[in-house]
Amino acid sequence: MSRKGKVYIIGAGPGDPGLMTLKGAKCLQEAEVVIYDHLISPELLDMARRDARLIYAGKEGGRHTLSQAEINQRLLEEAGSGRVVARLKGGDPFVFGRGGEEAEELARAGIPFEVVPGVTSAISVPAYAGIPLTHRRFTASVAFVTGHEDPLKEQSEIDWKSLAGMGTLVFLMGVRNLPQIAASLVARGKKPDTPAAMIRWGTTVDQETLTGTLADIAERAEAAGFKPPAILVVGGVVGLRKDLNWFETQP
Amino acid sequence: MSRKGKVYIIGAGPGDPGLMTLKGAKCLQEAEVVIYDHLISPELLDMARRDARLIYAGKEGGRHTLSQAEINQRLLEEAGSGRVVARLKGGDPFVFGRGGEEAEELARAGIPFEVVPGVTSAISVPAYAGIPLTHRRFTASVAFVTGHEDPLKEQSEIDWKSLAGMGTLVFLMGVRNLPQIAASLVARGKKPDTPAAMIRWGTTVDQETLTGTLADIAERAEAAGFKPPAILVVGGVVGLRKDLNWFETQP
Incomplete structure (x- = not known):
């Protein structure tokens, strides 16, 4: 628990993996844990480190694999344990992506985070x-x-x-x-x-x-x-x- | 005039060069001519090929270095002569960027183009x-x-x-x-x-x-x-x- 973790809240873009940003790709490659949403393209996930742990948090047709509370909890746990976490969201995280709510949770818990805007x-x-x-x-x-x-x-x-x-x-x-x-x-x-x-x-x-x-x-x-x-x-x-x-x- | 040119209308993002897209960077590296706007960061221009010709088309405080008509003309001339042109615009080219007007000119002239959306x-x-x-x-x-x-x-x-x-x-x-x-x-x-x-x-x-x-x-x-x-x-x-x-x- 001595090492301080961090969360990158990354906009993965609309679907075409080429519309990921350079910074988003760099942060993804640094991450030890990747928590990703529905519709994130496999080509993007392949950019993650081979030893990174991938966690699917997607929702489809209103049904969530993880509830928003559970996603928040995972972010806090993983980063709180000193890991670098990439939170991959479709499009841009701050446009209808609930990235604001996740950032609020992290801020409340004192966990450092960065927002990497994406192509909406x-x-x-x-x-x-x-x-x-x-x-x-x-x-x-x-x-x-x-x-x-x-x-x-x-x-x-x-x-x-x-x-x-x-x-x-x-x-x-x-x-x-x-x-x-x-x-x-x-x-x-x-x-x-x-x-x-x-x-x-x-x-x-x-x-x-x-x-x-x-x-x-x-x-x-x-x-x-x-x-x-x-x-x-x-x-x-x-x-x-x-x-x-x-x-x-x-x- | 036998070779067919092409124009990539690229959104360069808001300023942080890390917010350029992977596809935008790739198209920029392919370009023989780069026509760029005001506020495009030097780090991005450095990504262009060493032998690429860089043309500044920026406007500042309402004063244009090139008028929109002149920019359109340059795009038509360069791509019409068979060159690959990167048209680098701040933010996203289709949000208050007049990218739509430039695309219309290219479409009218029968010159192939691609739009590479950017982080607005x-x-x-x-x-x-x-x-x-x-x-x-x-x-x-x-x-x-x-x-x-x-x-x-x-x-x-x-x-x-x-x-x-x-x-x-x-x-x-x-x-x-x-x-x-x-x-x-x-x-x-x-x-x-x-x-x-x-x-x-x-x-x-x-x-x-x-x-x-x-x-x-x-x-x-x-x-x-x-x-x-x-x-x-x-x-x-x-x-x-x-x-x-x-x-x-x-x-």
Whole structure:
């Protein structure tokens, strides 16, 4: 217990292992213990030291292998015992990744930590679908929203009226609530013909994109059997995809 | 002219060269020509091939070394002559980076391009100041806004009323308009005591952070002589910094 451990809270990026950062890769290679989430690519885990202990903490479809309390506990135990821990999270750890909560636990326990930001799926997945989130012809603002709210909350934390006034919207993890999301935005004033895209397995070889409008995207996704993990992009910038779709057209 | 060139539109991250992606570094090392923006760190440029031609396209305080039209022209010329070009942009190229416009030009000219998303300053700079943009106790939404609008626009593209309803707000490049931004948000219903932070030279050794509230942040920034490049974060999550300020407290 004499040696002081440490936790690197690392954003692993959206899926394409090449979108890991140089610093993230370095910290991963230093780690004695790697605690990783669902959807972290095997290529990234292969970068860890051969003698590192890998612990899967993923959640899938709402079911957790480890609860958040258990993950926090493991972080405290491993680092508290003097080990260097890499906490690998998809995308960026501080955007809907609960990295803030994990950092709070570590701070409370006096365990040193560093945050290694990652390439967020909210930006990079649309980019791989040929959709720039901002563009001077279309919008000066973009909003990210979680597609599933904390069920413990008594009322919706999401101000739909305000959301409907933003130029570009990105909903993460929104597949299951897609019909309600689209209907809520239209009810609050977004035009039904606003372009919308669903992107599945973004930045990986399995990437699939479905486009439509707020009026029909839910129906189209249903018809196509579009399943998680997917994100939803809403706004005029979606129309740029017809010219900028560089990734899905690669040989 | 027989060989076909190519352009990699690369997000170089927020400043810390470790936040470059693995893929970005690889593309940079492949490039024969590097066209780079203001604030790209010298450590990143050193990763380029020794024989690569480096072209500075930066803008500083609104003054461009090359105009956007000239940058587009250079991209077309270099790649059109069969060269591999790395177009290095700060942060992420598709978030207020005009990467979408450059991609459109390339698409129009039939020149192959790839987008290499980067770690956006909008997320990583707050992270290095100990501020997670989302947190279940505070907010389920975050919005990014450019602090300076296209002056060619006749009316404000920014819907301030909607912005004021978003949980966390990040203004990029907003130092000069700080008093107007804070006043507009309060006028549209954001509470004057909403926590706010300005972060300067984020993720670099020169990082400085100033905290306050919407009511006094402009005055504090003025008093401290806070200059660009800086971003503004507004929202309850700013309060987490007092526990999570990991970077500025490093030895």
